Amino acid sequence: MNGAVEAANKIIKSITRKMVDNHKGWHEQFPYALLVYHTTTRTSTGATPYLLVCGTEVVIPAEVEIPSLRIIQEEGSDHAEWVRARYEKLALIDEERMVIVCHDQLYRQRMERAFNERVRTRLFPTGQMVLKRIFPHQDEYKGRFAPNWQGPYVVRKVLSGGAVVLVEMDGQE
Template identity: 70%
Template sequence: MGAIEAANKNIKNILRKMIDNYKDWYEQLPYTLLGYRITARTSTGATPYLLVYGAEAVIPAEVEIPSLRIIQEAELDDAEWIRKRYEELALIDEKRMIVVCHGQLYQQRMARAFNKHARTRVFQVEQLVLKQIFPNQEEYKGKFAPNWQGLYMVRKVLSGGDVLHSLCL
């Protein structure tokens, strides 16, 4: 699943909860989207807002009750503020590279966790096998859809455990 599909799925789940819990959900939508954009992702270790703009967002509560970060920036003169912003923009690429490295490490951890529970199977030529039907296949949906299809004969075992098969009638 791509990153866009995952983001859309998360936003859709948030909206579904809002529709169930709030009568005027459309008034809460901007706050919900802001919350989504400023929440750090486990896979990247950063917020989407940081990745786009190179700095963390100022949330509405920080405007009313200034945080230490806001107070420090308010005390800067214009030239110093511009210099600081320029330095932050120069660091955006570095921050993005750190996020890419974090994402790669996250993927490796997830692969190790998955592979720890995966069983390797060795297939032999002329062995009879069934093919698993995955839930995202359009023609096989629903409660009573089969989990397996066909009866296949292994014709050739390739390196890495992949097999070439043909349908047995």
């Protein structure tokens, strides 16, 4: 969940940066950046965050000034008819969310397939000496000038799926 929040913050920050010059007046443009974020269709879900939360698309300020077909249709109905139509939309929200979940799963499968096409599988025979990569999110990572690799290690055993058991040069697993 934390990664999703960080991704959303990064997107909102980039939207705000495009709207503001020299970091001045960002606080005035921030509500508009949030509106843009909440009303933009996400590729992964095929829906806007506003639709996922509220069950209907947002009415943007431009639609109030220059009425869209949706606004004209809603203004033409009386209050009881509007309430009935809104209730029907709310009743269908679970179905819409299930469609969005299916869309999200298909999107993830496409992304996984695209990633896996670019991955090169490497087979390490038993007894080969290797280095182990240290990634920035690992505990061993100690800053910008820390080494990128650990080792050397010797491949002791090759497991299914390409996983290996490594042994240090002194024989410790």
